[in-house]
Amino acid sequence: MSNQRKIGFWTCTALVVGNVIGMGIFLLPASLAPYGFNALIGWTVTLLGCLALARVFSYLAHALPDADGPYGYIRRTLGELPAYMALWAYWVSLWLTNAALATGAVGYITVVFPALQAIHPAVFALGLLWLFVAINLLGVRAGGSVQIVTTVLKLLPMIAIAVLGAWVLLHAPASYTAHLPSTPISLRDTMAAGTIALFAMLGIESASVPAAQVNDPGRTIPRATMVGTVLTAVIYIIVSTVPLLLIPQLELGNASAPFALLMDRFGGAGFGRWLSLFVVVSGLGALNGWTLLVGELTRTMAANGVLPRVFVRDNRRGAPAVALVVTGALASVMVWMSYSKSLVSAFTFITRVVTAANLPLYLCCSLALIVLWRQGTVRGAVLPAAVLGVLFVVFAFIGIGHEPLVLGLGLIAAGLPLYAFMRLRRRKAAQPAKA
Numbered sequence: 001m002s003n004q005r006k007i008g009f010w011t012c013t014a015l016v017v018g019n020v021i022g023m024g025i026f027l028l029p030a031s032l033a034p035y036g037f038n039a040l041i042g043w044t045v046t047l048l049g050c051l052a053l054a055r056v057f058s059y060l061a062h063a064l065p066d067a068d069g070p071y072g073y074i075r076r077t078l079g080e081l082p083a084y085m086a087l088w089a090y091w092v093s094l095w096l097t098n099a100a101l102a103t104g105a106v107g108y109i110t111v112v113f114p115a116l117q118a119i120h121p122a123v124f125a126l127g128l129l130w131l132f133v134a135i136n137l138l139g140v141r142a143g144g145s146v147q148i149v150t151t152v153l154k155l156l157p158m159i160a161i162a163v164l165g166a167w168v169l170l171h172a173p174a175s176y177t178a179h180l181p182s183t184p185i186s187l188r189d190t191m192a193a194g195t196i197a198l199f200a201m202l203g204i205e206s207a208s209v210p211a212a213q214v215n216d217p218g219r220t221i222p223r224a225t226m227v228g229t230v231l232t233a234v235i236y237i238i239v240s241t242v243p244l245l246l247i248p249q250l251e252l253g254n255a256s257a258p259f260a261l262l263m264d265r266f267g268g269a270g271f272g273r274w275l276s277l278f279v280v281v282s283g284l285g286a287l288n289g290w291t292l293l294v295g296e297l298t299r300t301m302a303a304n305g306v307l308p309r310v311f312v313r314d315n316r317r318g319a320p321a322v323a324l325v326v327t328g329a330l331a332s333v334m335v336w337m338s339y340s341k342s343l344v345s346a347f348t349f350i351t352r353v354v355t356a357a358n359l360p361l362y363l364c365c366s367l368a369l370i371v372l373w374r375q376g377t378v379r380g381a382v383l384p385a386a387v388l389g390v391l392f393v394v395f396a397f398i399g400i401g402h403e404p405l406v407l408g409l410g411l412i413a414a415g416l417p418l419y420a421f422m423r424l425r426r427r428k429a430a431q432p433a434k435a
Contacts, residue, residue, distance in 0.1 A: 006215045009224055011144035012207035015289050016228025018151040019203030021158070022097075022286030023104045025236060026259055026279045028200050029243040033253035035193040036181030036244075042193030043240055047233045049392030050201045053362050054229035055385035056369050057208050058222035063378045065218030068300040069211040070365055075304065077368040081419070084306045086360040088415035089408065091301065093357035094294040095327045097202075098287060099334035100354075102129040105283035112277050125335045128284065132291045133328040139317035140213045143292040150285025157278040158235045161259060164267055165242035175266075179248040195399035199355045200236065204229050205365075206289065210296040291324070298323035305426050306419060356400055356408030363393040 032039035060073045067073055070090075074083035102125040109124070110117045116124065136143040168175050183189065207224040211217045243252060243262045255261045259279075263271040299320035302311035315321040366389030372378045373386065397405060 006213050007140055007144045007210070008215050009220050011141075011148060012214060012220055012224030013228045013231075014144070014148045014151040015206040015210075015292070016204060016224060017232055018147050018154065018285045019206040019289040019293070020201055020228070020232045021151075021154055021235070021282060022101060022200075022203075023108075023279060023283040024200040025239065026257070026282065028197065029240060029258040030253055030255045031196055032193055032240070033181075033244065033249050033255075033258075034183065035189045036183030036185075036249060038183060038185055038189035039193045039197070039244065040241065041185070041190045042195075043197050043237060045190070045392075045395065046194045046197040046201060047237065049388065049395065050198075050204050051229060051233065052385050052388035052392060053366070054204050054225050055382075056362075056366050056389045057205050058225045059369055059378055059382045059385065060365060060372075061208050061211065061221035061225070062218050063372055065211075065216075067211065068303065069209045069297070070205060070361055071297075071300050071304060072211070073208075073368045074364045077371040078364055080304075080306070082364050083304075084301075084419050085412045085415070086364040087297065087301055088306075088419070089357040089412045090361045091294065091297055092411055092415075093354045094290055094297065095331040096334060096354055096357075098129060098290050098294065098327075098331040099337075101283050101287040101290065102126070102331070102335055105280055105287065108276055108280045108283065112273060112280060122336060126332055128287065129331055129335060130328060132284070132288045133324050135288065136291050136295055136324055137315060137317070137319050137321055139319050140210065140292065140296070142317075143288060146288050147285060147292070150281055150288060154278060154282035154285050155235070157259065157275050157282070158239050160267075160275065161239045161242055161262065162235075164263065165238065165246075168242075168246060168266055176245045179246070181244065181249045183249070191395065191399035195355065195396055195401075197236075197240075198396055201232070202355065202358050203286075203289075204232075205361065206293060209293045209300075212300070213296060291328075294327045295320045295324040298327055306422050308422075355396075356404045357411055359393050359396055359400075359408070360412065362389065366390045366393065 032042075035042065057070075060067075060070075064073055064076060067076060071083050071087045074086055103121070105128055106121050106125045110121070132143075132146075135146055204225065207214070207221045207228065211221060214220050239259070243258050246266065247255070247258070247262060252258055252261075257276060257279075260271075260273070260275050263275050298307060298311050299314075301307040302309055302323070311320065311323045311326070313320070313322045366386050369378065369382060369386040369389070373383050
């Protein structure tokens, strides 16, 4: 692929920021409200852990610039089977996430523009899903350009919350101590809150997934990963703290749109609706970014022989056309399930394992860096980052609970028959033809 079709530092940074800041952060203050100050401690642990993981991906990209992203990192160090299991679970979580983003965006769009409620929500969600499949079929640069624009737009409501928080602090500082959370500090609540917060941080690896499509990946991916993660971490700390301290704990916990509630109360009536418009932009930006990534990841796995070879096929713009269409179809099935009264509970249940499905990737990449350190391939202060990455994943595995963990492991096991079939096909193809 020519450099004209590849993506650079700003697009990679936009992928990290745009994929991490989806729709979860706009609901997270309400989800974390019952945990009180445990939420802030959990946020701190999660952000430190994610910064360690960002360093892991940065070191790996620098040490193995010619690898096909996380799959290549793990395969070269731990072997093909661990790489497949980690990436299979991650791959499934991507199109599950796309289905959730499409349905969530529809809910917010119909609030901002009530006239659109005349469209059946499932049809509306499918339209959004396939719109971004079509955009990414135009090539990685087209999807990357959309990602940059939507990332800039989604930062505006975050800036608005930060400015509002600073204004209240200057003009009515007593508001920050009027409704302090009463939940006592405990390790159990801190771990639970940290795991919930982790769901909103998924995506720090986004710059490394399309490694084959990145200009100068050994330099671009590490810089974009760290800049994107640090920027997101700072934003999240600010916008999570402001509503926790300004809105009573019980009221915040029952808020369906906590940032809109905050803006209406302290910024003026009507501001919350306009903030909801940017929530839509944020969700659509994340949908675009994850669509780009799931296409690139599918192509990478197929190129390495663990998914059918047809997924490697590109269109004339260099986009993985078959991969994008098939993963779009899989996400479409999940969208229909989300609007089925008989299956909606099952869909909600499945989405709980998305975080668990991401953890094997983080664990294996941290272990991959330790292997490279032991081999002498990487030097310097890489070991602390790798060890912290492993410890943070263990922390998250414990905090996520038994049921999602078992489901995540089941998700990995479900892909093993396909792995065995593809391995058998490669073995037969490698055998010399009989005379």
